[in-house]
Amino acid sequence: MFSLLFTNRDGLVGDVVVGGRLGQSDHEIIQLSIFGETRRYINKTFTLDFRRADFGLFKRLIQRVPWEEALKNKEVQESWVFFKTEFLRAQEQTVPVCRKTSRQGKRPAWMSKEVLDELRNKKRTYHFWKEGQVPREVFKGAARECRKKIREAKAQFELKMATSVKDNKKCFYKYINGKRKGKANFWSLLDKEGNLVTADEKAEVLNAFFVSVFSGKTTCLQDNCPPGLVDGVREQNGPSIIQEEAVREQLRCLDTHKSMGPDGIHPRVMRELADELAKPPSIIYNQSWLTGEVPEDWKLANVIPIHKKGGKEDPSNYRPVSLTSVPGKIMEQFILSVITQHLQDGQGIRPSQHRFRRGRSCLTNLISLVDAGRAMDVFYLDFSKAFDTVSHSTPLEKLAARGLDRSTLCWVRNWLDGWAREWW
Numbered sequence: 001m002f003s004l005l006f007t008n009r010d011g012l013v014g015d016v017v018v019g020g021r022l023g024q025s026d027h028e029i030i031q032l033s034i035f036g037e038t039r040r041y042i043n044k045t046f047t048l049d050f051r052r053a054d055f056g057l058f059k060r061l062i063q064r065v066p067w068e069e070a071l072k073n074k075e076v077q078e079s080w081v082f083f084k085t086e087f088l089r090a091q092e093q094t095v096p097v098c099r100k101t102s103r104q105g106k107r108p109a110w111m112s113k114e115v116l117d118e119l120r121n122k123k124r125t126y127h128f129w130k131e132g133q134v135p136r137e138v139f140k141g142a143a144r145e146c147r148k149k150i151r152e153a154k155a156q157f158e159l160k161m162a163t164s165v166k167d168n169k170k171c172f173y174k175y176i177n178g179k180r181k182g183k184a185n186f187w188s189l190l191d192k193e194g195n196l197v198t199a200d201e202k203a204e205v206l207n208a209f210f211v212s213v214f215s216g217k218t219t220c221l222q223d224n225c226p227p228g229l230v231d232g233v234r235e236q237n238g239p240s241i242i243q244e245e246a247v248r249e250q251l252r253c254l255d256t257h258k259s260m261g262p263d264g265i266h267p268r269v270m271r272e273l274a275d276e277l278a279k280p281p282s283i284i285y286n287q288s289w290l291t292g293e294v295p296e297d298w299k300l301a302n303v304i305p306i307h308k309k310g311g312k313e314d315p316s317n318y319r320p321v322s323l324t325s326v327p328g329k330i331m332e333q334f335i336l337s338v339i340t341q342h343l344q345d346g347q348g349i350r351p352s353q354h355r356f357r358r359g360r361s362c363l364t365n366l367i368s369l370v371d372a373g374r375a376m377d378v379f380y381l382d383f384s385k386a387f388d389t390v391s392h393s394t395p396l397e398k399l400a401a402r403g404l405d406r407s408t409l410c411w412v413r414n415w416l417d418g419w420a421r422e423w424w
Contacts, residue, residue: 292410298328
């Protein structure tokens with residue numbers, strides 16, 4: 001019999017020696033050397049290391065900046081760039097960065113110091129047993145104690161994670177995904193002609209599809225959106241629309257487990273420095289709302305395609321999830337509250353609507369039907385890609401028809417226009 005060894009390049013195998021037999025087998029042992037370098041995967045993604053952060057110094061650096069004087073008589077984009085530059089400069093001095101650890105090099109989330117000591121004791125006892133210094137029963141006892149500690153640590157971690165899943169969904173899904181045997185890379189995609197696209201072309205294929213489903217209707221409010229006054233009474237030097245205290249409350253309610261946007265401003269930092277960071281964003285928010293100007297960073301997004309259903313090679317079976325600027329999302333909350341309050345005061349929202357309303361859902365809708373005391377049939381419809389296909393001019397026209405002020409309409413229109421995406 002012949003033994004064949006295939007390689008993909010010359011010089012990979014050498015020093016082949018045939019000799020000796022393995023046990024009672026009639027096959028001979030073949031010894032060889034493989035010449036090559038061991039490739040270690042090094043994660044090049046860096047993340048903020050909050051365990052070594054000096055938030056006390058961070059607060060002092062932010063307090064030194066005279067924000068009112070520095071942001072006075074500046075355009076919105078200029079004010080935002082100044083705030084972002086000062087923020088990132090202070091963050092670079094106070095919050096170090098570290099490489100993200102891969103799945104292979106990272107300890108399990110349930111691994112505590114006590115469990116780690118038991119594992120080391122088990123390993124040490126095993127070596128003593130192999131050298132004949134301790135009996136086998138001692139090693140078996142150490143192994144049983146180690147398994148017990150691991151089970152207890154896992155149970156406690158999973159119980160703690162389950163009780164706090166509402167506040168920290170990211171930790172829950174990260175743990176569940178980590179239980180999978182393997183993590184597949186992003187699936188291969190097919191273009192319109194059915195050809196397999198390369199890794200560099202995947203972002204273009206997905207972007208082309210998401211753009212194709214959008215209904216591009218001409219916005220009629222483009223020429224009727226004045227940049228200055230709001231109903232003729234809101235001027236640049238008028239009273240603040242967004243109070244500093246309201247911004248502070250929004251910062252204190254940020255979810256620290258969320259990811260940061262392309263601007264590099266993390267919600268954990270903004271929440272830690274809520275008192276010190278309330279003033280500069282409130283000034284920028286007021287400037288942006290009064291003029292209708294939206295900073296460019298608020299219209300940047302890191303887009304991650306998430307598979308929903310069907311074949312993974314079909315781009316239509318993915319939905320885009322965008323990571324946007326955290327300060328920009330706070331401004332969106334203020335605009336949303338004003339629009340919602342305006343519609344409720346003007347009875348633009350029917351009492352029968354339960355979706356997209358605070359404190360209401362499909363469950364409250366069903367309960368209202370049951371409380372009516374009548375038998376009825378209910379049909380629920382789900383529109384495919386509803387938000388992806390809505391033209392931007394449609395909600396603007398409806399808001400204008402409901403009497404929303406021109407300043408807010410102008411801000412919403414500028415916010416919807418000119419988005420840029422980076423695919424991850």
